[in-house]
Amino acid sequence: MSLPALPSAPLRLARIEAFVFRSPIATPVRTSFGTMHDRPAVFIRVEDTDGAVGWGETWCNFPSVGAEHRARLVESVFAPLATSRGFDSAAQAYAWLDERTAVLAIQSGEYGPMAQALAGIDLALWDLCARRAGLPLWRYLGGHSDVVRPYASGINPDAPEDIVAARRAEGYGAFKLKIGFGEDRDLRNLRALRELLGASTPLLVDANQGWSLDEALRMAPKLDEFGLGWLEEPLRADRPWAEWQQLQRACAMPLAAGENVVGDAGFDAAIASRSLTVLQPDLAKWGGISACWPIIDRGLRAGLRYCPHYLGAGLGLLASAHVLAATGADGWLEVDSNPNPLRTELMGPLRAIEDGVCRLGEAPGIGVDPDLQALAALTARRG
Numbered sequence: 203m204s205l206p207a208l209p210s211a212p213l214r215l216a217r218i219e220a221f222v223f224r225s226p227i228a229t230p231v232r233t234s235f236g237t238m239h240d241r242p243a244v245f246i247r248v249e250d251t252d253g254a255v256g257w258g259e260t261w262c263n264f265p266s267v268g269a270e271h272r273a274r275l276v277e278s279v280f281a282p283l284a285t286s287r288g289f290d291s292a293a294q295a296y297a298w299l300d301e302r303t304a305v306l307a308i309q310s311g312e313y314g315p316m317a318q319a320l321a322g323i324d325l326a327l328w329d330l331c332a333r334r335a336g337l338p339l340w341r342y343l344g345g346h347s348d349v350v351r352p353y354a355s356g357i358n359p360d361a362p363e364d365i366v367a368a369r370r371a372e373g374y375g376a377f378k379l380k381i382g383f384g385e386d387r388d389l390r391n392l393r394a395l396r397e398l399l400g401a402s403t404p405l406l407v408d409a410n411q412g413w414s415l416d417e418a419l420r421m422a423p424k425l426d427e428f429g430l431g432w433l434e435e436p437l438r439a440d441r442p443w444a445e446w447q448q449l450q451r452a453c454a455m456p457l458a459a460g461e462n463v464v465g466d467a468g469f470d471a472a473i474a475s476r477s478l479t480v481l482q483p484d485l486a487k488w489g490g491i492s493a494c495w496p497i498i499d500r501g502l503r504a505g506l507r508y509c510p511h512y513l514g515a516g517l518g519l520l521a522s523a524h525v526l527a528a529t530g531a532d533g534w535l536e537v538d539s540n541p542n543p544l545r546t547e548l549m550g551p552l553r554a555i556e557d558g559v560c561r562l563g564e565a566p567g568i569g570v571d572p573d574l575q576a577l578a579a580l581t582a583r584r585g
């Protein structure tokens with residue numbers, strides 16, 4: 203399948219602002235490489251010269267000081283540039299801002315944080331354009347259906363059956379467990395979840411880049427008995443695609459990756475390797491919609507399944523949902539299963555799951571307008 207071209211609409215921005223929130227949590231979110239002791243978010247507000255507004259979100263989970271740093275990059279580096287001229291489209295604004303800051307990113311060694319800051323701005327620009335057109339983002343991008351299928355993600359290795367049972371009761375029909383915490387623990391958790399869910403419920407796993415090739419080759423046959431929908435990031439994202447190909451040949455289950463791939467060349471190499479079945483770009487981490495949409499198109503035309511990666515607050519989640527719906531593809535929407543009021547307070551229609559699906563509706567843009575004062579009070583109260 204092929205996606206429609208991105209729409210164009212002229213833009214002249216008056217201001218860009220970044221807002222940082224942190225929500226304390228009782229249970230840390232664990233991965234094979236680190237732990238989150240609170241839930242941070244950077245929300246980006248753009249306003250054009252006519253007063254139209256759009257909202258985006260920037261990836262900021264790691265390191266622990268990342269949110270404040272990325273907000274400063276938005277306001278000190280990108281805002282002066284973005285408000286200095288007009289643009290023919292959101293995609294042109296993204297390309298120009300990326301080019302103008304490319305040398306600075308190299309010189310400062312800040313390519314990742316700057317790419318994340320720009321991705322959040324891009325999401326806000328597309329939200330603004332859709333709101334200005336009076337259309338939901340999924341329809342503005344050329345979609346024909348507002349339906350998305352969510353899966354419960356980010357399931358910690360500590361008593362995962364408890365959180366899975368809770369999310370199943372909420373209507374989720376697929377689940378993703380974090381692994382990479384030792385063979386015995388990983389297999390014990392998978393057995394417990396298969397016993398709880400039965401053989402037919404989709405169960406996915408994410409190793410968060412936790413294994414070497416030898417470790418992955420040793421673990422893969424042990425995972426086969428669980429009928430997994432995919433194995434996500436078993437290897438480090440910077441490993442040669444030849445290693446992924448070797449693992450794919452030895453692995454019965456599909457491989458998934460993309461959240462830590464950046465740039466056209468990086469994604470083209472991933473697609474060309476034919477080692478992946480599931481492609482998972484993170485719109486808030488690199489590329490926004492402007493750069494990721496063509497990559498999603500190339501992936502779908504190559505026969506890959508598009509399932510956006512996302513593990514943050516509500517605005518980025520909604521943007522990911524709208525893009526997935528707009529593609530018309532059969533991918534799943536990742537919804538973090540861990541407590542995060544900055545997600546639940548802002549995820550709007552994604553809170554309602556019926557028969558395993560959510561409907562995004564017809565509200566303009568991503569359909570949510572953050573109440574910053576209420577969010578500040580909420581996170582302070584929870585602290």
